[in-house]
Amino acid sequence: MPKRVYNFCPGPCTLPYEVLEETQSELVNYKDTGMSIIEHSHRGKHYDEVHCEVVDLVRELLAVPDEFTILLIQGGATLQFAMSAMNLLTPDDKAGFVNSGHWAKLAMKDAKVYANVYTAWDGSAENFSRSPKAEEIELESDTSYLHVTTNETIGGVRLFEWPDIGVPLVADMSSDYLSRPIPWELINVAYGGAQKNIGPSGVALVIVRKSVLETKPRELPSYLDYRRQHESGSRFNTPAVFPIYVAGKVLKYYKEHGGVEEFAKIARIKSGHVYDAIDASDGFYDCPVQGESRSFMNVVFRMPSDKLQSDFQEQAESVGLVNLGGHRSVGGLRASIYNSMPMEGAETLANFMSEFRAANSK
Numbered sequence: 491m492p493k494r495v496y497n498f499c500p501g502p503c504t505l506p507y508e509v510l511e512e513t514q515s516e517l518v519n520y521k522d523t524g525m526s527i528i529e530h531s532h533r534g535k536h537y538d539e540v541h542c543e544v545v546d547l548v549r550e551l552l553a554v555p556d557e558f559t560i561l562l563i564q565g566g567a568t569l570q571f572a573m574s575a576m577n578l579l580t581p582d583d584k585a586g587f588v589n590s591g592h593w594a595k596l597a598m599k600d601a602k603v604y605a606n607v608y609t610a611w612d613g614s615a616e617n618f619s620r621s622p623k624a625e626e627i628e629l630e631s632d633t634s635y636l637h638v639t640t641n642e643t644i645g646g647v648r649l650f651e652w653p654d655i656g657v658p659l660v661a662d663m664s665s666d667y668l669s670r671p672i673p674w675e676l677i678n679v680a681y682g683g684a685q686k687n688i689g690p691s692g693v694a695l696v697i698v699r700k701s702v703l704e705t706k707p708r709e710l711p712s713y714l715d716y717r718r719q720h721e722s723g724s725r726f727n728t729p730a731v732f733p734i735y736v737a738g739k740v741l742k743y744y745k746e747h748g749g750v751e752e753f754a755k756i757a758r759i760k761s762g763h764v765y766d767a768i769d770a771s772d773g774f775y776d777c778p779v780q781g782e783s784r785s786f787m788n789v790v791f792r793m794p795s796d797k798l799q800s801d802f803q804e805q806a807e808s809v810g811l812v813n814l815g816g817h818r819s820v821g822g823l824r825a826s827i828y829n830s831m832p833m834e835g836a837e838t839l840a841n842f843m844s845e846f847r848a849a850n851s852k
C-alpha cells in the first residue's frame with residue numbers, strides 16, 4: 491500500500507482508500523471500452539449509468555421520498571446560497587435564517603440579493619458556541635422558509651434539533667450530508683457541496699421538493715433554474731463527470747458499510763474519542779462548543795498557547811496526522827472526521843492528544 495496519512499482536512503476531505511484505488515485502476519480503460527470514463531460522452535450509455543446510479547444511491551441511502559428530485563449541480567454549496575433563494579422566493583417574499591456562524595452568514599448574504607431575509611435566531615452573542623432549540627427561533631409572519639446550516643464546519647457546531655416550527659426548511663448540509671438521517675417532511679431543499687462527505691469537489695447534491703418547482707418566482711437563466719435542471723435530469727449542459735463518477739464509488743462504499751444509520755453511529759463514536767481526550771485534559775485542550783451542539787464531523791479545540799498549538803500540529807504531522815489547523819478566521823485546531831475517516835484515525839489522534847498533553851503539561 492502506498493503512503494497514506496490520516497487526513498483531517500475539512501474539505502476537500504479524505505476518501506476511502508478502496509475508492510481511490512478502484513478509480514485509479516479504471517481510469518485509463520473504463521469497463522474495457524478502451525477509454526476513460528472522463529473521455530466518454532456525458533450523453534452516452536456508460537456515463538448515463540454512472541449518473542443514474544449516483545441518483546439512485548442517494549435516494550436509497552438518504553431515504554429520499556418520490557416527492558423530491560435529486561439534482562447534481564456545479565458551483566458547490568456556494569452557488570446554492572443564491573440559487574435556493576432565487577428559485578424559492580419572489581422579491582417580496584421573506585426567509586428567516588438561523589445565524590449559526592460563518593456559513594450561515596454567507597448563505598444569508600447571497601439570499602439577500604433576491605428577497606427579504608432576517609435573522610430568526612442569532613448565535614453571535616454567545617460566540618457561536620451552540621445551535622438553537624426550536625422554541626428559541628423567532629419567525630416573522632409570512633415567512634416562506636427557514637434556512638439552517640446543519641453543521642457549521644468552521645465553528646464545529648451541529649444543529650442537534652431539526653426545527654419543526656410550521657415553515658419548511660432549506661438546509662445547507664455540506665459538512666454532514668450522509669452522516670445523519672434527514673426528516674424529509676420538514677424539508678423543501680437540502681443542499682451541500684460534495685467535497686466533505688460525498689466525493690471530490692466540483693458538484694453539489696441538491697434535493698428539492700417537486701412542489702416548489704410549480705411556482706416560478708422570477709425569470710431565471712436556464713442553468714440557475716431548478717425546473718430546467720429537474721427536467722433535464724441535471725444534464726441540461728455537461729455535468730461534472732469525474733466528481734460524480736467518484737461520488738458514485740463513495741456512495742457504494744457507504745452502502746456496503748451499513749448506510750447512513752451506521753455512519754451516524756460511527757460518527758458519534760469517532761468524534762467521541764476526540765471529545766473524550768479534550769474533556770479528560772483538565773483544560774489543557776478546550777472545546778468552545780456546548781454539549782449537544784458539538785459537531786460529530788468537525789471537532790474544534792484550543793490549547794493554552796499558540797506555541798503549544800504549533801508544536802502540536804508539527805508533531806502530529808510527523809506521525810501522519812495532518813491538516814489539524816483551525817480555519818484561518820478563527821485559529822485554534824480542528825479535526826474533521828468525516829465518514830471516510832477510519833475509526834483507527836480518530837483513535838490514533840485521541841491517543842496522540844493524551845500523549846502530547848502528558849509530555850507538555852506541568
Ligand SMILES: *Cc1c(COP(=O)(O)O)cnc(C)c1O
Nearest residue numbers: 566567568593641643664665683
Ligand atoms: C464548505 C462549505 C460550504 C461551501 O462549499 P463549496 O462547495 O466550497 O461552495 C458551504 N456551507 C458549508 C456548511 C460548508 O462546510
